[in-house]
Amino acid sequence: MDLHTHSKFSDGTDLPEVLVEAGIDVCLTSIAITDHVRADSDWVWHYIDYMEEVREYYGDRIRVLSGVEAKVVDFNGTLDMPEGVEDFVDIVLSAVHRVPKEDGGFLTDDEIASDGERALNLWARAVVGAIKNPSVAVIAHPGLIMKNHGIEITEEVAEKVAKAAGGEAVAFEYNVGWGVPKGCLLNGLMRHGVSFTVGSDAHSADELREVWGDGGAGGNIPDEIINRLVIL
Ligand SMILES: [Zn+2]
Ligand SMILES: [Zn+2]
Structure with a gap:
């Protein structure tokens, strides 16, 4: 399965x-297209209809899920996503693309660099907030922003989050592309x-082929993960 990919509807190329x-x-058994959305992404409704047709067309060869990836903006699990989208897609990924601040807004790179513990x-x-949001199906690339x-x-x-x-x-x-979570x-x-x-x-068909083709990172998924996979 690959439940995290981006198409031309957001910042992908295909x-x-x-x-x-x-x-x-x-030979993937299932694939989700999970384009980036923000609260003002009006195109998402067209995208949802479009994905419905894609799903129908390929349905007997691969399981196609329509999805979105939205960033979490606070500690209550609020997502930067048009209202109601969760009712019309199969999968909502939530990611910490920026670290929310105590009183709103996000930490700058300098603030992150100057106080890593904070x-x-x-x-x-922010991750715990996203976990508690019932609209969120998956926490995307957990820990990537800290790694970066x-x-x-x-x-x-880690214990608090887990x-x-x-x-x-x-x-x-x-995430086989980024190698997270780890440790x-x-x-x-x-x-x-x-x-x-x-x-x-x-973010492209070429990248997808590289990850899942012979010798790609998709072949290195630990057994412990494979035993815990959910089919959404
Ligand atoms: Zn993504
Ligand atoms: Zn992301």
Whole structure:
């Protein structure tokens, strides 16, 4: 499965059907197109209709899911997404693309660099907020923003996130494109019995083929993850 890809509807380079055909070529059993949305993404309604046709056309060869990826903007799990979208897509991915601040807004790169501990704690609160939002099916590329800033997720913070996720319906994504989650976060999620999906975050059919073709990162999914995969 690859439940995290982007098409031309947002910042990908190919139409959804081109990604789906690449998925068929590399023998994926299911693929989700999960374009980036924001609260003002009016095109999403056309996209939802479009995905319905793609799903119907390819339905007997691969399972096609329509989805969106939205960033979490606070600690209550509020998503930057047009209202009601969750009722019309199969899968809502939530990601911490920016770290929310205590009083609104987001940390700047400088603020993250100057106080990694504060950034880590705020990141964890944002993830826990997303976990509690019933519209969210999957936490996308967990920990990527911390990794990109060189901040190690400590055992204590990982435990806080994993404990919040344990017993909830939300799944965490094992992102084969970015290699997250890992370390303490991955172990914590395992300990708390959290379910996983697999996604690549491919932004083109070529990237998708590279990840899932011979020798690609898609062949390196740990067994422990494979045993915890959920079919959404
Ligand atoms: Zn993302
Ligand atoms: Zn993405």
